[in-house]
Amino acid sequence: DTAVSQTPKYLVTQMGNDKSIKCEQNLGHDTMYWYKQDSKKFLKIMFSYNNKELIINETVPNRFSPKSPDKAHLNLHINSLELGDSAVYFCASSPTNSYNEQFFGPGTRLTVL
Amino acid sequence: DAKTTQPPSMDCAEGRAANLPCNHSTISGNEYVYWYRQIHSQGPQYIIHGLKNNETNEMASLIITEDRKSSTLILPHATLRDTAVYYCIVRVVLETSGSRLTFGEGTQLTVNP
Numbered sequence: 001d002t003a004v005s006q007t008p009k010y011l012v013t014q015m016g017n018d019k020s021i022k023c024e025q026n027l028g029h030d031t032m033y034w035y036k037q038d039s040k041k042f043l044k045i046m047f048s049y050n051n052k053e054l055i056i057n058e059t060v061p062n063r064f065s066p067k068s069p070d071k072a073h074l075n076l077h078i079n080s081l082e083l084g085d086s087a088v089y090f091c092a093s094s095p096t097n098s099y100n101e102q103f104f105g106p107g108t109r110l111t112v113l
Numbered sequence: 114d115a116k117t118t119q120p121p122s123m124d125c126a127e128g129r130a131a132n133l134p135c136n137h138s139t140i141s142g143n144e145y146v147y148w149y150r151q152i153h154s155q156g157p158q159y160i161i162h163g164l165k166n167n168e169t170n171e172m173a174s175l176i177i178t179e180d181r182k183s184s185t186l187i188l189p190h191a192t193l194r195d196t197a198v199y200y201c202i203v204r205v206v207l208e209t210s211g212s213r214l215t216f217g218e219g220t221q222l223t224v225n226p
Binding site (some may be wrong): 004041042043044045048056058090092100101102103104105106107 | 145147151154155156157158159162198202204213214215216218
């Protein structure tokens with residue numbers, strides 16, 4: 001009964017490729033997020049969606065495009081992958097009126113060669 | 114958001130209480146103190162939060178000083194599985210969606226057998 005799940009767990013790909021990471025939550029939350037954790041372990045928010053609507057879009061290259069087909073899913077598509085995109089990407093969700101109590105997925109480790 | 118300061122690392126003996134301090138001297142009246150932790154290679158996990166009263170749940174206790182300029186997270190009986198990076202975050206409670214959790218460097222707690 002996983003709360004927030006991500007696939008794949010590991011992703012190794014070549015520069016220039018396009019890849020997607022999927023996220024699903026079964027908690028009934030309205031808000032979902034994508035965070036990036038770089039090699040120095042700093043965790044930074046990238047996007048936030050509420051009921052399929054984009055709420056937060058931090059300074060992230062246009063190559064990153066989140067898509068929310070429904071409020072239980074928030075996928076991250078990355079075009080033209082670069083070496084600097086290598087990181088661990090975490091999906092999270094939070095309940096309405098408790099947006100700071102976020103539930104995180106297990107992460108996807110992306111390695112761009 | 115108010116800035117927080119935490120020691121980079123702490124050690125604790127298994128079975129003993131772990132007391133993790135956090136300074137947030139610029140906290141404003143409507144900001145809460147949140148604690149998260151990240152066990153190696155996992156997503157961050159929400160622990161507890163509070164405004165000014167001490168809080169306790171099944172995971173930990175949160176003690177906030179009367180002037181709210183600092184707080185302490187207490188794990189009453191630390192186990193090896195509590196070894197993790199602990200993050201103290203100060204945030205307003207939003208009434209609309211779009212919470213940006215800003216994770217600093219945190220405190221690496223190592224519980225020793």
